[in-house]
Amino acid sequence: MKLTRRAIRTYQYTVLFFSIVSLILINHPTIFLASVFIILTLTLYVLRGIRKIRKLSGECFEAFLGISPNVLSIGDRSKVRVCVESKIKDRLKIEIYIPLSEGLKIDSGEANWSGVIDPKNNAMIEFTVKVERSGLLEVGPVIIIVKDDFELVCKDININSTGLIYSSEEPIRARSIVTAPLPIGFNYPGYTSHPFIGINEQYRDSIQSNHSSLKNIDWRRTARAEGEEVYIREYSKRRSSDIILGFGSGLDLDLPSYGNVLNWIVQVAISYALYYLREGSRIWILNYNDGRPVITQLKLRYGELTLRGGSTPSGGYLIYISRLVDPNELNSIKEYLNVQRFRVDILLIDLLDEVLDLVRD
Numbered sequence: 001m002k003l004t005r006r007a008i009r010t011y012q013y014t015v016l017f018f019s020i021v022s023l024i025l026i027n028h029p030t031i032f033l034a035s036v037f038i039i040l041t042l043t044l045y046v047l048r049g050i051r052k053i054r055k056l057s058g059e060c061f062e063a064f065l066g067i068s069p070n071v072l073s074i075g076d077r078s079k080v081r082v083c084v085e086s087k088i089k090d091r092l093k094i095e096i097y098i099p100l101s102e103g104l105k106i107d108s109g110e111a112n113w114s115g116v117i118d119p120k121n122n123a124m125i126e127f128t129v130k131v132e133r134s135g136l137l138e139v140g141p142v143i144i145i146v147k148d149d150f151e152l153v154c155k156d157i158n159i160n161s162t163g164l165i166y167s168s169e170e171p172i173r174a175r176s177i178v179t180a181p182l183p184i185g186f187n188y189p190g191y192t193s194h195p196f197i198g199i200n201e202q203y204r205d206s207i208q209s210n211h212s213s214l215k216n217i218d219w220r221r222t223a224r225a226e227g228e229e230v231y232i233r234e235y236s237k238r239r240s241s242d243i244i245l246g247f248g249s250g251l252d253l254d255l256p257s258y259g260n261v262l263n264w265i266v267q268v269a270i271s272y273a274l275y276y277l278r279e280g281s282r283i284w285i286l287n288y289n290d291g292r293p294v295i296t297q298l299k300l301r302y303g304e305l306t307l308r309g310g311s312t313p314s315g316g317y318l319i320y321i322s323r324l325v326d327p328n329e330l331n332s333i334k335e336y337l338n339v340q341r342f343r344v345d346i347l348l349i350d351l352l353d354e355v356l357d358l359v360r361d
Contacts, residue, residue, distance in 0.1 A: 007046060007152040014038050042152075049148025053092075053155050056146055060087050063142040063159040065098075070305050071166045071274065072131050077107050078165060080139055082125040084117065091118045095145040096125060103133035104165065131167045136271045139163040164267065166274055166305065242313040243276060244295070244342070245269050246286035248322025249329050251349065261351065265321060273298060274305075284313060288322070288329060293336040315341035323349050 014035065064083040072078055084096055098111040109127025117123050131137065140162035147154045247269075251262040266285075273283050283298040285307065296307040318337070322329065 002154060002156075003046070004147060004151050004154045006150075007042070010042060010152075011039070014042070045150055046152050049150065049153035052148050053146050053153060056088070056092075056155060056157065058157050058159050061085065061144055061157065061159060062087065063144075063161040065140055065142060065161045065163045067139060067163040067165060070164060071300060073168050074131055074134055076167075077128050077130050079126065079128050080111075080163070082123075082142060084123040084125075084142065084144065084159075086117045086119055086122075089119065091116050093147040093149070093151060094123070095147070096123055097143045097145070098125065098127075098140060099143065100129065101138040103131065103135065103137050103167070104129045104139065105132055106130075129165075131165065134167045136267050137165040137167055139165065164270075164305075166271060168274075241276070241281045242284075242316030243273070243281055244284045244286050244313060244316060244318045244337075245273060246288065246293075246318060246320035246322070246333070248288045248320060248324065248326075250323030250325035250351075251321070253351065255351070261349075265349075269319075269321070270298070270305075274300070282313070282316075284311075286318075286320075286333075288326070288333070291326065291328065291332060293333060295336075312337075314338070316343075318342040318344045319347065320344065321347045321349060323351065 062085045064081075064085075066081045067078055068081075069076075069078055080098070082096070082098060084094075086092060094114070094117050096113040100106070100111065107128040107130040109125075111125065111127050113123050113125045115123065129139065142159040142161050144157045144159060145154050146157060247262060247266060251265060253261045255261060270285075277283060277298070277300045284295050285298055286293055286295045295312055296309045297311050299306045299308055315338075320333070324330070326332075
């Protein structure tokens with residue numbers, strides 16, 4: 001809660017005006033009473049404004065932030081749409097501001113809005129951003145500045161609706177799905193040694209050879225080129241897989257060094273997951289929330305990264321990151337997934353020192 005520029009300037013101009021007049025009319029009672037009356041009246045309006053907006057919080061608003069596309073390369077542009085809805089019956093004067101992380105530049109439109117909002121009139125913002133560097137870039141959060149009727153008092157409210165843009169130095173194109181059978185019954189990420197994948201892929205010769213391009217080889221049980229047999233053992237094509245990225249208990253913490261630990265881990269994990277999506281892998285996100293695992297599939301389509309529910313893999317590679325605060329966590333995961341058909345890697349995060357420092361503070 002703070003005073004607006006209008007209120008601060010009104011106080012300043014009032015004091016300045018009556019200070020100058022008092023120098024001309026020294027000790028005149030009218031000047032003293034008039035200045036006191038104006039300042040008291042202004043203070044009453046300020047208190048009235050504080051009473052109106054002090055109970056407002058992020059729960060009084062609902063913000064929707066969409067970015068399309070959100071998987072880009074340097075120099076590409078993306079359209080950002082923000083819709084803010086009010087759950088309060090009264091009309092409110094607000095300003096909306098959308099901060100951008102370093103590496104994003106507004107190409108057209110504006111990332112701010114001001115006006116009156118109520119349940120029947122929503123605030124809409126549309127603008128285009130240009131990507132200037134690679135990495136994981138943030139759009140948001142949505143910052144709402146609520147003002148009273150006379151715009152004397154304002155309150156900043158942050159809506160946790162941050163959008164992410166994944167930027168690479170080169171264009172990201174999804175490739176066709178390539179699978180290969182393994183003795184253990186499922187695929188996991190890595191180079192395949194299966195000898196029959198396809199002619200159109202880029203291969204790497206496992207032995208030194210001066211033969212022509214391996215694309216032109218007639219593929220049989222052995223590869224033939226210029227009348228001499230050449231055995232191919234490794235390929236430069238990565239095998240696609242079904243991958244589950246799991247995030248367990250004890251990660252939803254706000255630490256000074258990381259911010260929100262869960263958000264930080266998810267952002268890093270998804271940025272690496274993009275490379276496997278490029279190779280045709282299917283990726284799911286598993287969240288362990290209050291004893292209930294919830295799974296959604298990560299989709300990359302037309303340059304837009306989305307999360308969709310409704311499907312669960314029957315096998316694959318499970319990478320589970322957790323602090324294992326909940327003692328029943330692993331049993332719940334076993335019941336939810338048939339873990340016998342998964343290759344499971346559990347990564348335990350040790351935040352004991354950081355949490356102890358936070359408790360002491």
